[in-house]
Amino acid sequence: MFPFEFSKAADESAALEAGASGARYIAGGTTLVDLMRETVERPESVVDINGLPYRDIDLNSTRLRIGSLVRMSELAAHPGVRQQFPVIAQALELSASAQLRNMASIGGNLMQRPRCLYFRDVSAACNRRDPGSGCAAIDGFNRTLAILGTSDQCVATHPSDLAVALTALDAMVILRDRDGDHPIPVGDFFRQPGSTPDQEHNLQPGQLIVAVEVPVRPDTARSGYLKVRDRQSYEFALCSAAVALDIGGGSVRSARLAAGGVGTVPWRLLAVERAIVGRAPSPELWRSAAALAADGAKPLSDNGFKVELLKRTVERQLTIVGGLP
Numbered sequence: 001m002f003p004f005e006f007s008k009a010a011d012e013s014a015a016l017e018a019g020a021s022g023a024r025y026i027a028g029g030t031t032l033v034d035l036m037r038e039t040v041e042r043p044e045s046v047v048d049i050n051g052l053p054y055r056d057i058d059l060n061s062t063r064l065r066i067g068s069l070v071r072m073s074e075l076a077a078h079p080g081v082r083q084q085f086p087v088i089a090q091a092l093e094l095s096a097s098a099q100l101r102n103m104a105s106i107g108g109n110l111m112q113r114p115r116c117l118y119f120r121d122v123s124a125a126c127n128r129r130d131p132g133s134g135c136a137a138i139d140g141f142n143r144t145l146a147i148l149g150t151s152d153q154c155v156a157t158h159p160s161d162l163a164v165a166l167t168a169l170d171a172m173v174i175l176r177d178r179d180g181d182h183p184i185p186v187g188d189f190f191r192q193p194g195s196t197p198d199q200e201h202n203l204q205p206g207q208l209i210v211a212v213e214v215p216v217r218p219d220t221a222r223s224g225y226l227k228v229r230d231r232q233s234y235e236f237a238l239c240s241a242a243v244a245l246d247i248g249g250g251s252v253r254s255a256r257l258a259a260g261g262v263g264t265v266p267w268r269l270l271a272v273e274r275a276i277v278g279r280a281p282s283p284e285l286w287r288s289a290a291a292l293a294a295d296g297a298k299p300l301s302d303n304g305f306k307v308e309l310l311k312r313t314v315e316r317q318l319t320i321v322g323g324l325p
Contacts, residue, residue: 001036008048012208016178018047020206025049027069027105030096031112039122040113040129054107054210059084062216068107068209072162073098075106084216087223087242091165094227097234107209110163110173110189111201114156115236116145127153127197135197143302144238147310149264150298154197157261158190159236164260165225166212167268168242174211175203181210190265219246219254226317228261228309237261239309241317245276252276252285252322259293262310269293272314281322290315 009015054067076092125134223244
């Protein structure tokens, strides 16, 4: 670990000023501290923001507002979230270990860095860590990496389960700077690597994530998260599916789906949604719609199995959440 300056933000103004000057924010520290130990991250200044007032969970008839410093375990255990947004509670409970969920904040979860082995190995070429150095993963061991949203610069998979659920639900990330609040759809918050893989999100220097807002809709209560992984305990997704459905009158009135473990960002499955809405639920519908989930996939040497795995994961979760009339 390289030397750094540590301080605690006395208030929001101090935190924003520190961020504008290049300081890194820390809350639970479950990602940043690990990366600093591995010398992947080398911040000169780290600012503790745990004293800021972003710890409320506010649920009303139209929206859920989650403070960015709410801990993962706290949000997952909230009775209203479990009832109205089961996909969020399930995604959180399938993330990390109980100890990490007790420490990790919602804002920090969204800001996780990639879990690519080469990103975390400072001796390997990685365009995210060292722009222009190359991507060792493309011709290396890439079994767990992305098949969607990749480029010739980066194939790292986005790590957050929660972000997949929030993408499916059209959540908004509330950013704040000296000029006020700037809501941004979670689907626009994360950036595909393209030619600038080191730019992972649209959070600017001097901005803080203060909250996430999720609209309450008829489909949010009928939702769920399925995660496929190499082992049952504390493992990142090989593939996951967040599904929210509103079914009534013999047809699917609305559908919201996103996939994780397969994309460089949480991957919205718009083609699957379009194939479902207005149709009568049936095993054949779930199967035919899920077949569209991997459209545009570009598998690598070791992860071609993810194409079929994605289709089957989506079909299974549609069956679980949708059932039959």
